[in-house]
Structure formats: structure tokens, C-alpha cells
Amino acid sequence: MQLAILAVLILIAVILAPxxxxxxxxxxxxxxxxxxxxxxxxxxxxxxxxxxxxxxxxKDSSEPPPITGKRVPCRHCQAEMPDYIVFCHNCHGKM
Ligand SMILES: [Zn+2]
Structure with missing residues (x-):
């Protein structure tokens, strides 16, 4: 794959050289x-x-994305919750 792109680049360079x-x-x-x-x-x-x-x-995107995002402790009960939720699943307080 990289060799093919290198070949194309060389071809372009040869065509554009003059x-x-x-x-x-x-x-x-x-x-x-x-x-x-x-x-x-x-x-x-x-x-x-x-x-x-x-x-x-x-290469990076071929790897499976993480199932859970960053986890942050709830400010009320300290239970770890995903950072994208608005209300704590444990105490229902606002995150
Ligand atoms: Zn909570």
C-alpha cells in the first residue's frame, strides 16, 4: 500500500519534473x-x-473504539459515571 503511493508520487514527480x-x-x-x-x-x-x-x-481507527468513555466521580455520591451523562445513575444528582 505504501509502495503503491510512493510509486504514484514518483510518477507525478517524473511527469511534473520538466x-x-x-x-x-x-x-x-x-x-x-x-x-x-x-x-x-x-x-x-x-x-x-x-x-x-x-x-x-x-491505523488508529482500525482499532475498536473504547466501549466506555472517560469516567468521572459523581460530585454528590462519588460513584464513577461516564462523563457524558447529565444525571448520576446512582443518586440521580446533577453531574
Ligand atoms: Zn451520584
Missing amino acids: WLIGVAVALVAAYGLYVVAVGALVALALPVIFLWVSFTQK
Whole structure:
């Protein structure tokens, strides 16, 4: 799966390379080499980071979600209740 995306990225890079070189030369002439180099690194890093984050998030979401959420003690009777309920199931006091 990651290899397939890498192959697509390489394919896109090969297709865009002549166009990118032209743009890069024009940008270097206009702004200077350092600015363009930093900009290119950021532009390359962003999709990689985005892909990496989406991969790691997919991995996380494949795990079953927790059955119960965060549990908090009731302010009246101290019984532990899920934090999303409004009234305590034990003493019926407002959480
Ligand atoms: Zn209670």
C-alpha cells in the first residue's frame, strides 16, 4: 500500500519534473536560490507529512473504539459515571 503511493508520487514527480524545473529556474531568478530551496522542501514535506498522518490515523481507527468513555466521580455520591451523562445513575444528582 505504501509502495503503491510512493510509486504514484514518483510518477507525478517524473511527469511534473520538466515543468517544475522551468518554474524553479524562474523562481530562483526572481527570489534567489535559498528561498526557492526552502519553499521546495516545504512543498515536498507537506504531502509526505499529510500522507504519513493519514496512514497513522487509519491505523488508529482500525482499532475498536473504547466501549466506555472517560469516567468521572459523581460530585454528590462519588460513584464513577461516564462523563457524558447529565444525571448520576446512582443518586440521580446533577453531574
Ligand atoms: Zn451520584
